[in-house]
Amino acid sequence: MSSPFQQYFEEMPCYLTVQDRDFRIIDANKHFRQDFGDFEGRYCYQVYKQRSDRCEVCPVARTFRDGQSHEEEEQVCTDRGVDLSVIVNTTPIRNEAGEITAVMEMSTDITHIKNMERLLRKSEQHHHLLFNEVPCYISIQDRDLNISEANLAFLKDFGNGLGRKCFEAYKHRGEPCAPCPVQEAFEDGQLHTREEAVRSRDGTNRNVLVTAAPIRNPQGEITHVMEMSADITQVRDLEDRLTQLGLLVGSVSHGLKGLLNGLAGGVYLVNSGFKKNNQQRVEKGWATVQRNATRIQSMVSDILYYAKDRVPSWEPLSASEVAEEVCNQSELRAKELNLELVTAFDSEAGDFEADAQGVRAMLSNLVENSMDACRMDEKKSEHTVKVGVQGFTDHVQFEVEDNGVGMDEETRDKVFTLFFSSKGTGTGLGLFISDRIATAHGGSVDLESEPGVGTRFVVKLPRKRPPDVEVEPDEADLAEMEALRG
Amino acid sequence: MADEMKTVLVVDDEPDARDYLTTVLEDNGFATVIAKDGSDAIAKLEEATPDLISLDITMPEKSGVSVYRKLKEDERLKNIPVIIITGVSDEFQKFISTRRQVPPPDGYISKPVDADAFMKMVGELIG
Numbered sequence: 001m002s003s004p005f006q007q008y009f010e011e012m013p014c015y016l017t018v019q020d021r022d023f024r025i026i027d028a029n030k031h032f033r034q035d036f037g038d039f040e041g042r043y044c045y046q047v048y049k050q051r052s053d054r055c056e057v058c059p060v061a062r063t064f065r066d067g068q069s070h071e072e073e074e075q076v077c078t079d080r081g082v083d084l085s086v087i088v089n090t091t092p093i094r095n096e097a098g099e100i101t102a103v104m105e106m107s108t109d110i111t112h113i114k115n116m117e118r119l120l121r122k123s124e125q126h127h128h129l130l131f132n133e134v135p136c137y138i139s140i141q142d143r144d145l146n147i148s149e150a151n152l153a154f155l156k157d158f159g160n161g162l163g164r165k166c167f168e169a170y171k172h173r174g175e176p177c178a179p180c181p182v183q184e185a186f187e188d189g190q191l192h193t194r195e196e197a198v199r200s201r202d203g204t205n206r207n208v209l210v211t212a213a214p215i216r217n218p219q220g221e222i223t224h225v226m227e228m229s230a231d232i233t234q235v236r237d238l239e240d241r242l243t244q245l246g247l248l249v250g251s252v253s254h255g256l257k258g259l260l261n262g263l264a265g266g267v268y269l270v271n272s273g274f275k276k277n278n279q280q281r282v283e284k285g286w287a288t289v290q291r292n293a294t295r296i297q298s299m300v301s302d303i304l305y306y307a308k309d310r311v312p313s314w315e316p317l318s319a320s321e322v323a324e325e326v327c328n329q330s331e332l333r334a335k336e337l338n339l340e341l342v343t344a345f346d347s348e349a350g351d352f353e354a355d356a357q358g359v360r361a362m363l364s365n366l367v368e369n370s371m372d373a374c375r376m377d378e379k380k381s382e383h384t385v386k387v388g389v390q391g392f393t394d395h396v397q398f399e400v401e402d403n404g405v406g407m408d409e410e411t412r413d414k415v416f417t418l419f420f421s422s423k424g425t426g427t428g429l430g431l432f433i434s435d436r437i438a439t440a441h442g443g444s445v446d447l448e449s450e451p452g453v454g455t456r457f458v459v460k461l462p463r464k465r466p467p468d469v470e471v472e473p474d475e476a477d478l479a480e481m482e483a484l485r486g
Numbered sequence: 487m488a489d490e491m492k493t494v495l496v497v498d499d500e501p502d503a504r505d506y507l508t509t510v511l512e513d514n515g516f517a518t519v520i521a522k523d524g525s526d527a528i529a530k531l532e533e534a535t536p537d538l539i540s541l542d543i544t545m546p547e548k549s550g551v552s553v554y555r556k557l558k559e560d561e562r563l564k565n566i567p568v569i570i571i572t573g574v575s576d577e578f579q580k581f582i583s584t585r586r587q588v589p590p591p592d593g594y595i596s597k598p599v600d601a602d603a604f605m606k607m608v609g610e611l612i613g
Contacts, residue, residue, distance in 0.1 A: 253573075254544065254573045255573075257573035257596070257597040257598060258500060258503070258573050258597060260597065260598035261500070261502070261503050261506065261573070261597040261598040261599055262500065262502035262503065262506070263598065264506065264598040264599060264600075264601075265502050265503060265505055265506025265507075265509075265599075266502070266506075268506060268509065268510060268601050269505070269506070269509060272509070272513060281509075284505075288502050288505070291502070292502065375501055376499060376500075376501065376522065378522055405546075411546070
């Protein structure tokens with residue numbers, strides 16, 4: 001090599017070697033010598049890779065073989081043990097006769113580039129992971145509202161929406177929503193948040209909080225909008241439950257105050273009766289105390305029934321026996337209220353499968369309601385509550401009929417509604433729970449009522465347990481209900 | 487003496503509550519008339535003019551709120567003192583605060599009614 005080329009060779013900012021056919025290094029530049037030491041008598045594979053024999057894939061060998069230049073990416077190790085990524089380029093060196101006598105190998109250090117590539121790849125994987133695993137639905141829409149990308153949560157719940165319109169995928173609609181947060185984000189480049197109701201592909205309705213964010217290209221133009229929807233169904237459910245709880249507290253508080261007022265009245269009558277030595281007043285007061293204490297007990301039982309949402313414990317029951325039990329329990333109160341409790345049980349009514357606690361609570365509520373209706377009626381001098389049981393082929397029927405105050409149309413319509421009560425001491429739970437118990441048995445409660453005439457409840461319960469109701473009894477609940485009902 | 491007795495109209499749908507208040511009032515020398523709901527109260531007020539009205543709020547047929555409104559619109563009845571008896575502590579206050587043209591009642595008593603507090607209020611109003 002002539003002197004100027006030798007100088008260029010020496011100063012090149014890469015590793016340059018010249019190798020013979022045995023891959024022995026016959027020359028090397030300064031940069032090589034700095035990082036790999038002396039080359040004399042050493043072989044390429046020894047220096048670069050600390051190997052004892054040649055590499056399987058060798059660009060130098062290929063250049064010797066075909067006379068062409070070749071490029072490979074390789075890992076090498078300096079004599080100080082530093083691993084480097086290099087791009088290897090080879091070129092043949094020919095003699096005057098054109099024969100290849102040696103090959104020049106140029107190795108350029110690309111370790112920094114490779115490290116950056118690795119970081120970039122890791123970052124991409126990381127973002128991909130976040131995009132897919134983030135616990136909300138993400139979709140990216142173009143100006144025509146076509147979904148171009150979507151994360152795993154979206155694909156799982158809404159199916160493969162790629163290429164579909166967002167309003168089709170999220171809402172099964174045939175036209176864009178109005179207003180549309182995605183279109184708003186396209187228009188003003190701002191974030192837009194809105195609560196929406198969406199329906200997943202299995203038909204489940206979900207409440208979501210949607211945030212639409214514009215995505216810009218390097219020129220600052222909005223090319224897409226990212227729609228991120230957080231599932232807040234549970235939050236909404238919780239809010240509904242809290243609202244119901246608030247109503248329950250209000251309703252219970254109102255009912256309880258009314259009953260406590262009755263108790264206070266009873267206590268006043270007892271105390272003043274003793275002071276005045278008026279036995280009749282004492283007895284009347286004590287009956288008032290007992291009546292209101294029983295009603296408080298019944299109210300607590302209703303509240304527990306409502307709050308626990310207990311499941312039925314199925315057993316064969318005799319329709320007339322269960323009705324008789326309830327009537328026996330109510331007999332004392334009927335006497336206090338000076339009303340007649342008439343029973344008409346068909347001894348052939350037979351058995352049915354039911355939750356004994358539930359049926360007792362239901363019938364008890366209906367009888368209590370009828371007795372209250374009689375108590376509040378001052379137009380008739382005599383009051384009667386009739387409890388009847390009849391058996392049919394596929395169901396048993398209970399009837400509770402009174403000649404109390406009766407209900408107007410508005411009351412009839414609302415009577416099974418949660419927290420509805422037309423009584424000053426009602427919680428609005430009793431008839432709601434009765435209806436729920438009948439429904440849980442696959443049965444029904446119907447009523448006929450006329451103001452000033454009276455009310456008739458008709459309960460129909462199937463003889464056989466409904467096939468889709470498969471539940472285990474809750475022993476703790478049963479024990480609690482039993483204790484409360486005495 | 488009977489002519490000098492003052493009369494209180496007790497309006498409540500709960501018989502126990504009516505018994506309680508009428509007994510307390512009668513023990514303290516007042517005559518009582520009872521009404522079992524809002525409609526009954528309006529009917530009783532057409533027959534006679536009591537010296538004071540004890541008015542429950544939550545009742546079927548016609549609520550205490552609507553009875554109160556009717557009372558205050560009637561020249562003959564609007565000056566009769568009214569004590570509101572309520573189990574829902576803020577329902578009447580809410581009604582009053584949203585309708586400024588209706589004057590506030592003369593007294594509130596929360597259920598359960600304290601007999602002494604009730605009679606003290608009655609005494610201050612018509613005693």
